[in-house]
């Protein structure tokens with residue numbers, strides 16, 4: 001960073017903003033690569049497959065056809081229609097296009113939900129360990145973070161009685177995420193029904209982060225929005241990043257009551273103006289076109305999960321539950337007797353395996369590490385060998 005003479009006076013709120021450690025570990029891993037080290041990247045949460053060819057073609061064609069200008073803040077009508085039809089079918093609810101807001105990735109839906117709904121003094125319940133942007137944004141808007149611990153002994157499904165005990169008159173928003181980042185945990189249909197019963201008819205909104213809902217290895221996804229009386233109190237967050245391997249395209253969306261959607265569109269007008277229009281045309285092809293590629297990806301992630309979990313369970317000090325969704329494994333490392341962050345750093349520096357400390361996902365992540373399985377089986381096996389060698393030397 002270049003130095004300047006004048007002191008940078010930041011707004012106070014900037015001190016409350018968190019981060020996503022995966023990107024920082026990626027930077028360190030890339031620096032090691034520049035020194036000639038061979039790194040196996042199990043830190044970042046993105047599919048390693050190419051975006052399906054039909055989607056790429058649609059995007060390129062859209063560029064040639066002049067989709068290079070501003071579009072409506074809430075998204076192109078054709079994409080909002082395609083998404084409304086898909087979400088209606090998959091969740092068994094009525095969805096109209098004016099209940100869909102298209103944004104650059106899933107993340108802005110988290111940002112907009114907190115900006116639009118929570119203020120100082122409001123309480124927001126969210127999973128811990130969980131996607132770090134929830135806690136970051138809750139703090140940023142000045143609301144009170146109320147973590148709900150996810151425990152290994154429950155296969156990282158939240159405990160509904162515990163959730164019920166955390167709901168107060170100040171609870172404004174409850175964030176759910178299934179399949180879950182970082183644990184791969186999945187709530188069952190009856191869990192979702194129990195969560196709905198715990199919320200009852202209170203005026204609480206639910207942000208249901210369903211970005212991994214197509215990466216489920218058993219059963220069917222079930223959204224709280226499908227429960228009678230909950231659609232109007234739910235913001236479904238999902239998108240294209242994980243399902244269609246489109247992380248760099250920046251395309252995601254929220255589904256919510258239309259009056260709230262109009263408010264999200266105002267936030268879009270004030271921040272991004274709109275999502276890239278050619279990207280949205282590619283999104284129409286992703287939703288309406290052939291679905292065999294995402295299904296192939298899902299099966300491939302299942303194969304990799306099986307290889308990695310069985311391998312890591314052979315390694316001294318590590319034990320890992322079988323994740324039921326997403327492309328993450330979250331092994332318990334307590335028997336290594338190393339703190340998570342120190343272990344993650346040592347594995348990166350000494351073996352070239354980049355993983356994340358469980359604490360990157362909140363304080364309840366201590367004693368765990370997250371390894372993404374978005375890498376080839378050969379690389380996963382190589383990573384397992386390196387970790388095994390390391391533990392033989394150090395434990």
Ligand SMILES: Cc1ncc(COP(=O)(O)O)c(C=O)c1O
Nearest residue numbers: 045105106107131181211241252
């Ligand atoms: C749980 C969860 N929600 C939202 C996102 C954001 O996805 P996007 O890259 O589309 O912004 C991620 C990305 O890692 C995630 O893991």
